[in-house]
Amino acid sequence: MNERIHPTRRRVLQGLAGAAALNALPLRAQAGEPLKIGLILPMTGPFASTGKQVSAACRLYVQRNGDTVAGRKVDLIVKDDAGVPDTTKRIAQELVVQDKVHVLAGFGLTPLALATAPVATEAKVPMIVMVAATAIIPTRSPFIVRSGFTLPQVTGPVADWAAKNKIRRVYTMVTDYGPGLDAEKAFHARFKAAGGEIVESVRTPLANPDFGPFVQKVKDKAPDALFVFVPSGQGLAVMKQFEERGLRQAGIRMIGTGDVTDDDLLESMGPPAVGVITSFHYSAAHDSPENKAYVDAFGKANGGLRPNFHSVGGYDGMHLIYEAVKKTGGKGSGEELVNAMKGMSWTSPRGPVTIDPTARDVVQTVYLREVKMVGGKPWNVEFDKFDNVKPQEG
Amino acid sequence: MVGNFIGVLFDGVAYGSLLFVISIGLSVTMGLMNFVNLAHGAFAMVGGYACALLMTRAGMPFLATLPVAFVVAAVAGIALERTLYQRLYKATHLDQVMFTIGVVFMAVAATTWVFGPSQQPVRLPEFLRGQVKVAGVGFGAYRLFLVAVVAAITVALHLTMTRTRFGAQVRAAVDNPVAAAGLGIDVNRVFGVTFALGSGLAGLGGALGIDVLGLEPTFPLKYMVYFLLVVAIGGAGTIKGGLVAAMILGICDVAGKYYVPQIGSFIIYFLMVALMIAFPAGLYGRRS
Amino acid sequence: MADAAETVADRAAPRAPGAALVPRLPDARWRPAEVVFWLAVVAAYFVFPKHHVIGSQILITGLFALSLDLILGYAGIVSLGHAAFFGMGAYAAGLLAVHGWGEPVSGLAVAALAGAATGYLTSFLVVRGSDLARLMVTLGIGLMLFEAANQLPSITGGADGLSGVAMWKVLGAWSFGMTGSTAYVYSGVVLFALFVVARRLAASPFGLSLRGVRENVKRMPAIGAPVARRLVAVYTISAAMAGVAGGLLAQTTQFVGLDVFGFPRSADLMIMVVLGGAGRLYGGLVGAAVFMIAHHWLSDVNPIYWQFWLGLLLVLVVLFARGGILGAIEALRGRRGMQR
Known part of the structure; x- marks a missing residue:
């Protein structure tokens, strides 16, 4: 069977494969x-x-800004990759080949984004990385634009703050994967x-049942502060x-990037979180009219859920796509869309944001925040800020 | 140094107690009916959610939710056992594995649908928070409570198994179900009650464990390996084996993370392979 | 149709010289249903031109399932750690390509070797013991390899995964592209070739002795069958096949993530084999196809709650189709035969 069928099969297949490949190339978008x-x-x-926060934010953007942009109806196709890289890549290929999408977006973890990068390059489709935060990601394809954040970017300010506030000895605890190592290094x-x-x-470990032993060891080492990334x-x-384990009573402060006081869970943490100092690019308590409107609308659409930093990555990612499509008059190819995104600046719920034109990565204000009880609930209250922090700064 | 070691040992015992109370039902039902129930963690999750919901939505105090968690999980267990599991006792292990994995998938999705994917919060009462100092070593108040509760449960279980008529029936049924049935023991009923008890304990463990293990919809998948470990290392069908295995696992896991965090997770897996090769039927298992 | 099948079979499974002395086992003949099955694999390429990527992953998973069926369905060794060999193959093929040798076929050979070596070395731990002990030992080995890959980011890329797997063209002619067409044909050919090997193996005296081991371990030594050696052999062969499957995935997706060693991969695999029907060779292939298509379709329809429906499918199959899909079909056929 092998020998008999294959020579012909191969020839036929070759032809078909060629035809299919041509088909797969994204055609220049047509207006309308x-x-x-x-x-x-x-x-x-x-x-x-994370998937829930980001998809909810993307839907919210469409709801608030209309489902047509530059005369084109927006069709948001949500797919689940369950966090497995070969699935992510396969879905991306299918979206390009079958659905002929004009933009790929999302990407919840670093390996998922890295696995998919070649698809964006080959298909010449913009790939908006909304979540994954390892610094190297945009270097893997000229079609990647990041709307989220990077760990080196948000880690620096809290290190400076600690040094200025009589914290001399710090113990660091990070999750053992790309972003964690970035945070540790920075x-x-x-x-x-x-x-x-x-x-x-x-x-x-990334899949970690119990932090008890790790935290106990921190206590026994008695540092001035514990820096956490999870x-x-x-x-x-x-x-x-x-x-x-009474680390606070032992005089150990908790500092970190804002992932640890994630707005999605901060209410559940309650009073123990009070006093934690973090540096980050987004707080649901950010004081601006854009953010107030965003937090209200997000809560209303999602049963009172508080938007977290991943949601704002999704929301701004949608903004990038909308604005790029407008800028190219609704007719841009993938390349033109990416070019339109380069250097774009706007005021997001998190504050002022710019896309660095060469790195295709996000330049933004990073805030120092302290968890405080406001109206009976804990919030990340901003008390200092650093403007225009570059993605690779650490 | 010694203080640290005692602290680590204590944390390990607390962690092991939790694993024990959740897994013991699985161990007994596996020994009794030779039924592989991978959905056992789902009962723990049911108990956990019952506890979390009663606290956050109905304002019940933590301690009062614990018996409810037990009852809810036990009722869920017996309902599933009488309607579905019963049909599978004669099936192959592979069919049982597939069936119970299917149940886990359904439980995970249904929980996500009803409660969302986030971690469930539980605020412990004031007296269970913080630390208690004994001879200069700090012990977590909650973990002390945990160890005490599990110790009480273990004693009660032991007494039930050794001193009561029901316990004798269970032991007889584990040893030889056919002979037990021949002696007039209603093995089917014994098994139903045992299953409900095991599910209830898992539910109680799930509620007790929210503060240590967390609680979200993927709970039954995340900890499946740990529950299986307790059963496999201890030997199916024995309470003593489960207890010893849970303690070994808990202590080694905590000590590994504390003293050698770089290779912490290796230790558990290495131990598991080594023990299974040395004791293929488990430490106290009779069947192989 | 039957005649045609036989001629095809004769070519596909040529007897080795000397093998003529062995009485030909009835099982070695290609049945019409089998020919239909493989024609369907070919036809799927043309009928679903836009689904070649998922198609190729189904074929790869099918090969992986086939490898598990050899030890599970034939030798009766339950394993929850088969991803160990899959992962070794994937990293072997991936690393080879990352370090400059992107030739696919030789890459698969290396993947097979990596799987076989791991299988051989660990087989001694697995041949003894009860079902539960084997389950835990295989699981433990898989998880240890997962941790090892995680702890060696300089080699494996750690949790970020191994990217930059640059593949050359298959046989110098077909490049792996966006549509997955090359991947489909390449995976299909490899799967078929290895299936022929597995089929031949299963029908050989060696395969029969394995079934003997599964049915009654104690009696096999009595008829002079070296049980442990047979198990080591089949375990190594199975691991080599799993390695090839891993290599295929690495080559066709050009990325290797830590999840190739993951527990979910092993667990899903076992479910697929049981779903299709263990001990039938085709069971793994059918199970992989049904499981993955169901997963793909359900998660398309409902990206958040699809697991519920997949779980329901598994539950229903166990309740109403004992012995997996193929088992149910056989039972149905048997019943019809009785009625006649």
């Missing part, structure tokens, strides 16, 4: 044709809460440069152990 956006997110599995460099000392550093969703578990 629907604008298809393929949104690939982890909607199930351990990172499902914090160590900045804090040591400012004259601080790293007592010890530990990397916790992915969205794990902050609650860290905070519980910090509280239960």
Whole structure:
């Protein structure tokens, strides 16, 4: 069977494959044709809460800004990759080949974005990275534009703050994957440069049932502060152990990037979170009319849910797409859309945001925040800010 | 140094207690009916959600929710057992695995649908928070409570199994179900009650564990391996084996993370392979 | 039709010289249903020209399932750690390409070797023991490899995954493109070739002795069958096939993530084999296809709650189609035969 069929089969296949490949190339968008956006997110599995925040924010953007842009109907196609890279890449290929999407967006974890980067390059389709935060991602394809944040970007300010506020010895605890290592590296460099000392550093597994032993070790080492990075969703578990083991009473402060006081979970953390100092690009408590409207609308559409930093990555990603389509008069090719996004500036719910034209990465204000009870609920209240922080600054 | 070690040991025991109370039902039902129930973690999740909901929505105090968590999970267990599981006792292990994994998938999706994908918050009462100092070593108040509750449960279980008529029936049924049935023991009923008890304990463990293990819809998948470990290492069908296995796992897991965090997760897996090779039927298992 | 099938079969599974002395087993003949099955694989290429990517992943998973069926369905070794070999193959093929040798076919050979070596070395831990012990040992080995890959980011890329897997053209003629057409044909050919090997193996005296082991371990030594050696052999062969499947995935997606070693991959795989019907060779292929198509379709219809419906499918199959899909079909046929 092998020998008999294959020579002919191969020839036929070759021809068909060629035809299919031609078909796959995204045609120059026609004015009036629907604008298809393929949104690939982890909607199930351990990172499902991120998928929920981002998809809700994207839908909200469409709801608030109309489902047509530059005369084109917006068609948002949401797909679940459950956080598995080969699935993400396959879905991206299918979206390009079958659905002929004009933009790919989402990408909940670094490996998912890295696996898909070649698809964007080959298909010449803009790929908006809304969530994944390892610094290197946009270097993997000229079609990647990031609307979220990077870890080096948001880590620096809290290191400087610690050094200026009599914190000399810090213990760092980060999750053992790309963004965690980025955060660890950035914090160590900045804090040591400012004259601080790293007592010890530990990397916790990504799938981690219990932070107890790690936190206990921190307590036994008695540093001035504990710097924490954990992915969205794990902050609650860290905070519980910090509280239960009495680190605060032992005079150890908690500092970190804002992932640990994630707005999605901050209400659940309650009073123990009060006093935690973080630096980050978004707080649901950010004081601006844009943000107030955003938080209200988001809560209204999602049963009172508080938007978190991933949601704003999704919201701004949609903004990038809308504005680029407007700028190209609704007719832009993938390349033209990416070019239109380069250098774009706007006021997002998080504050002023610019897309760096060469890095295709987000330049934004990073805030120092402290968790305070406002109206009986904990919020990340901003008390200082650093404008125009570059994505690779660490 | 010694203080640290005692602290680590204590944390390990607390963690092991939790694993024990959740897994013991699985161990007994596996020994009794030779039924592989991978959906066991779902009962723990049911108990956990019952506790979280009663606290956040109905304002019930934490301690009062614990018996409810037990009852809800036990009722869920017996309902599932009488309607569906019963048909599968004669099926192959592979069919049982597929069936119960299917149940887990459904439980995960249904929980996401009703409660959303986020972690469930639970605020412990004031007296269970913070630390208690004994001879200069701080012990988590909640973990002390946990150990005490599980110790009480273990004693109660032991007494039930050794001193009561029902316990004797269970032991007889585990040893030889056919002979037990021949002696007039209603094995089917014994099993139903045991299953409900096991599910209830899992539910109680799920509620007790919210503060340590967290609670979100993927709970039954996330901890499946740990529950299986307790059963496999301890040996199916024994309470003592489950207890010892849970303690070994809990202590090694905590100590590994504390002393050698770089290779912490290796330790557990290495231990599991080594123990399974040394004791293929489990530490206290009779069947292989 | 039957005649045609036989001639095809004769070419597809040529007897080795000397094998003529062995009485030909009835199982070695290609049945019409089998020919239809493989023609369907070919036809799917033309009928679903836009689904070649998922198609190629189904074929790869099918090969992976086939490898598990060899030890599960034939030798009766339950494994929850088969991803260990899949992952070794994937990283072997991926690393080879990252370091400058992107030739696909030789890459698969290396993947097979990596899988086989891992399989051989771990087989001694697995041949002894009860079902539950085997389950936990295989699981433990898989998880240890997962951790090892995670802890060696300089080699494996760690949790970020291994990217930059640059593949050359298959046989110098077809490049792996966006549409997945090359991937489909390439995976299909590899799957068919290895299926022929597995089929031959299963029908050989070696395969029969394995079934003997599954049915009664204690009696096999009595008839002079070296049980442990047979198990080591089949475990190694199965691991090599799993390695090839991993290599295929690495080559066709040009990326290797840590999840190739993950517990969910092993668990899903076992479900697929059971779903299709273990011990039938085709069971794994059918199970992989049904499971993945159901997953794909359900998650398209409902990206958040699809797991519910997939779970329901598994539950219903166990309740109403014991022995998996193929088992149910056989039972149905058997019943009809009785009525006649």
